[in-house]
Amino acid sequence: MPTPDRTSIEEITAAAREILEAEGYSGLTMQAVAERVGVRAPSLDKRVRNRDDLVRLVAEATFRDLGAQLNALPATTDGHKDILELANALRAFGHAQPNAFRIVFGASPTTVPPNLELIAHSVAALLRISADLAGPEQALNAARTFTAWAAGFIIMELGDVFNLGGDVEDAFHYGVTHLALAVHSDRA
Amino acid sequence: MPTPDRTSIEEITAAAREILEAEGYSGLTMQAVAERVGVRAPSLDKRVRNRDDLVRLVAEATFRDLGAQLNALPATTDGHKDILELANALRAFGHAQPNAFRIVFGASPTTVPPNLELIAHSVAALLRISADLAGPEQALNAARTFTAWAAGFIIMELGDVFNLGGDVEDAFHYGVTHLALAVHSDRA
DNA sequence: ACCTGAACACCGTTCAAGT
DNA sequence: ACCTGAACACCGTTCAAGT
Numbered sequence: 001m002p003t004p005d006r007t008s009i010e011e012i013t014a015a016a017r018e019i020l021e022a023e024g025y026s027g028l029t030m031q032a033v034a035e036r037v038g039v040r041a042p043s044l045d046k047r048v049r050n051r052d053d054l055v056r057l058v059a060e061a062t063f064r065d066l067g068a069q070l071n072a073l074p075a076t077t078d079g080h081k082d083i084l085e086l087a088n089a090l091r092a093f094g095h096a097q098p099n100a101f102r103i104v105f106g107a108s109p110t111t112v113p114p115n116l117e118l119i120a121h122s123v124a125a126l127l128r129i130s131a132d133l134a135g136p137e138q139a140l141n142a143a144r145t146f147t148a149w150a151a152g153f154i155i156m157e158l159g160d161v162f163n164l165g166g167d168v169e170d171a172f173h174y175g176v177t178h179l180a181l182a183v184h185s186d187r188a
Numbered sequence: 189m190p191t192p193d194r195t196s197i198e199e200i201t202a203a204a205r206e207i208l209e210a211e212g213y214s215g216l217t218m219q220a221v222a223e224r225v226g227v228r229a230p231s232l233d234k235r236v237r238n239r240d241d242l243v244r245l246v247a248e249a250t251f252r253d254l255g256a257q258l259n260a261l262p263a264t265t266d267g268h269k270d271i272l273e274l275a276n277a278l279r280a281f282g283h284a285q286p287n288a289f290r291i292v293f294g295a296s297p298t299t300v301p302p303n304l305e306l307i308a309h310s311v312a313a314l315l316r317i318s319a320d321l322a323g324p325e326q327a328l329n330a331a332r333t334f335t336a337w338a339a340g341f342i343i344m345e346l347g348d349v350f351n352l353g354g355d356v357e358d359a360f361h362y363g364v365t366h367l368a369l370a371v372h373s374d375r376a
Numbered sequence: 377a378c379c380t381g382a383a384c385a386c387c388g389t390t391c392a393a394g395t
Numbered sequence: 396a397c398c399t400g401a402a403c404a405c406c407g408t409t410c411a412a413g414t
Contacts, residue, residue, distance in 0.1 A: 003377055003378040003379065003414070004377095004378085005377090005378075006378080006379080029405090029406065029407080030406080030407060030408085031405085031406070031407085039378095039379070039380090040379070040380060040381080041406095041407080041408085042379075042380070042381085042407095042408075042409080042410085043378075043379050043380075045408075045409085046377090046378065046379085050407075050408075051406095051407065051408095102295060104349075105340070105343065105344060105347065105349060106343055106344050106346065106347015106348065106349040107290060107295030107296070107343050107347065108295075108347075113348055113349055113351050116351060116352075119351050119352065120352070123352070138362070140352065140353075140354045140359070141354070141358065141359045141362040141363070142362075144341070144350065144354075144356075144359040144362075144363070145337065145359070145362060145363040145366060145367075147340070147344070148337050148338075148340035148341035148344055148363065149333065149336050149337040149340055149363075150336075150340070151340040151343070151344060152293070152335070152336035152337055152338070152339040152340020152341065152343065153332070153336035153340065155293065155294055155295050155339070155340065155343065156293055156294045156335070156336055156339060158294065159293065159294015159295065159296075160294065160301055161292075161293060161294040161301055162332065163301050163304060163307050164304075164307065164308070164311070164328065165328075166328045166329070166332075168332075170329065171328070171329045171332040171333070174326070174329040174330075174332075174333060175329070175332070175333040175336065175337075178333060178367075178370040178371060178373070179333075179366075179367070179370060181370055181373060182366035182367060182369055182370030182373075183366060185366070185369060185370075185373075191395070191396055191397040191398065192396095192397085193396090193397075194397080194398080217386090217387065217388080218387080218388060218389085219386085219387070219388085227397095227398070227399090228398070228399060228400080229387095229388080229389090230388095230389075230390080230391085230398075230399070230400085231397075231398050231399075233389075233390085234396090234397065234398085238388075238389075239387095239388065239389095377414100378413105378414090379412105379413085379414085380411105380412080380413070380414095381410105381411100381412085381413095382409105382410090382411090382412100383408100383409085383410085383411105384407105384408085384409080384410105385406100385407095385408090386405100386406075386407085386408105387404100387405075387406065387407105388403105388404090388405085388406105389402100389403085389404090389405105390401105390402085390403080391400105391401090391402085391403105392399105392400100392401090392402105393398105393399085393400085393401100394397105394398085394399070394400095395396100395397090395398085395399095
């Protein structure tokens with residue numbers, strides 16, 4: 001006799017994301033998710049292979065949201081302005097969802113890379129701006145330089161490892177403007 | 189009747205570092221460390237407050253080693269050469285101790301910042317090179333830009349999140365050379 | 377077909393009891 | 396003074412039993 005479903009992948013993922021930010025990475029337990037969606041822990045196994053799989057679901061959903069936000073930014077003809085806006089948006093995203101941000105950028109113990117088309121779509125805006133600044137030949141290198149810097153900065157900021165004083169806000173602005181100039185210099 | 193010590197903070201820290209790299213962050217358990225140093229888990233409590241404290245010990249020891257390695261690099265009069273060597277050394281360190289590297293740079297769930305003098309000593313070489321390239325005024329901003337980029341790049345590389353093809357080696361070299369040019373440009 | 381309780385092997389942490 | 400076993404409250408995961 002079939003039993004009606006009491007939860008879904010979507011509900012489980014949403015619950016996991018909330019718990020991750022509220023309770024931290026170690027607080028994201030199968031039992032906590034199960035309780036929130038109203039089932040017992042073993043019942044999650046029907047939709048989620050194991051805890052790593054749950055983390056992967058969170059990472060993919062987060063990455064999708066991040067890509068949507070970055071791609072929705074207005075595109076101007078000024079690459080320097082666009083990259084600053086993109087950096088600010090990425091930073092705001094990291095501050096809003098610090099624990100998910102760490103997972104997406106490989107900083108978490110568990111990392112399962114999302115599928116290629118999701119990646120390609122999520123980095124579209126960054127690649128466009130990078131090509132605009134650095135030229136098509138160096139677009140990927142420029143995009144990776146931006147991403148590495150921004151992800152590293154935000155992860156360190158969230159981890160509270162900027163401990164030598166100075167203005168962190170100023171350091172972020174310094175970084176993005178100098179990076180833009182650097183990757184642009186090849187085209188001069 | 190006093191009992192002779194059967195272990196020490198140093199031995200515990202060394203064991204923890206080995207286990208961290210061999211078994212991953214979640215494999216770094218009090219029980220595993222206790223077994224390796226030859227005591228029962230509760231006995232660790234005499235020297236280590238809790239698991240977070242154990243992680244802090246690992247982070248500090250790792251940071252100390254990293255600083256020593258970076259400060260031991262030969263200093264030339266060519267800031268561009270020096271920063272490339274430093275970036276390469278940092279990357280080699282990250283590849284040799286990926287899990288500890290993540291903890292040091294705030295990418296891990298638990299982050300307890302080490303004491304200030306340890307930080308100041310460990311980043312001495314980087315600050316010298318940054319001042320050489322960007323001038324004393326912008327040395328801290330330049331150092332933070334370098335560190336954020338390098339840490340982000342290495343964390344992403346270790347997390348295997350560079351999934352769009354291209355040459356990752358080339359991207360690293362592109363990044364460090366363009367960063368050096370960018371922070372140097374203010375002095376021109 | 378889905379969900380459950382029970383069970384198992386872990387984990388960190390506390391604490392009274394040993395030496 | 397240090398170490399231990401026992402205990403407690405967790406955790407992920409498996410699985411036979413229920414509906």
